[in-house]
Amino acid sequence: MHSKKIALIFVGCVVALLAACGDGGVDEHPGQPVKNRQAVFNKMLQTKDGMGTVMREHEIYDGKIFLEQARELQRLSGEPWQYFTPDSNYAPTRAKPLVWEKPAEFGEARQDLGDAAALLVKAAEADDLKAIRSAFKEVEIACRSCHNKFRNAIPLR
Numbered sequence: 263m264h265s266k267k268i269a270l271i272f273v274g275c276v277v278a279l280l281a282a283c284g285d286g287g288v289d290e291h292p293g294q295p296v297k298n299r300q301a302v303f304n305k306m307l308q309t310k311d312g313m314g315t316v317m318r319e320h321e322i323y324d325g326k327i328f329l330e331q332a333r334e335l336q337r338l339s340g341e342p343w344q345y346f347t348p349d350s351n352y353a354p355t356r357a358k359p360l361v362w363e364k365p366a367e368f369g370e371a372r373q374d375l376g377d378a379a380a381l382l383v384k385a386a387e388a389d390d391l392k393a394i395r396s397a398f399k400e401v402e403i404a405c406r407s408c409h410n411k412f413r414n415a416i417p418l419r
Contacts, residue, residue: 288354289354291349291350291352293347295345295346295347295349295350296345296350296352296354296355298342298345299342299343299345299346299350300354302338302341302342302345303342305338306335306338306339306342309331309334309335309338310335310401310402310405312331313328313331313332313335313398314398314402316328317394317395317398323391325386325389328386328394329383329386329387329389332379332382332383332385332386333383333386335379335382335401336376336379336380336382336383339375339376339379340376343372346361346362346368348362356413356414357412357413357414358411358412358413358414360411360412361412367411368412371404371407371408371411371412372408374404374407374408375401375404375405375408377404378397378400378401378403378404379401381397381400382394382397382398382400382401384397385397
């Protein structure tokens with residue numbers, strides 16, 4: 263348990279550091295869509311990183327905990343998109359204009375993440391570590407692919 267607490271503190275510090283290294287802009291627009299979507303993405307990153315420590319065998323696999331994390335990631339995978347409104351392409355966003363120029367492609371990338379997250383939940387429900395590893399890799403591929411195409415700046419871990 264001690265190493266789990268240290269890992270969670272570390273992840274929190276990394277997320278805070280990354281946030282501090284951002285554009286420094288403040289979202290003062292009505293409804294703060296950029297701030298809201300960044301907050302959801304940060305939660306997704308924290309959840310994915312927690313599972314990643316298990317996948318890299320830095321933490322002991324606990325099927326119940328992993329399943330909870332997979333379900334949380336699946337839930338979160340549907341949340342940020344509502345904040346990509348037509349009027350939300352302003353600093354401090356790191357989204358590329360392509361998000362708004364090619365909405366169908368952006369929608370496919372979002373669907374890929376949702377599908378990968380659902381596959382991860384299914385594997386976690388079966389408690390099949392080999393399938394979980396494969397599904398987790400698909401989640402990472404979906405994240406990277408979307409970031410590479412639709413996001414500027416800081417590379418995804």
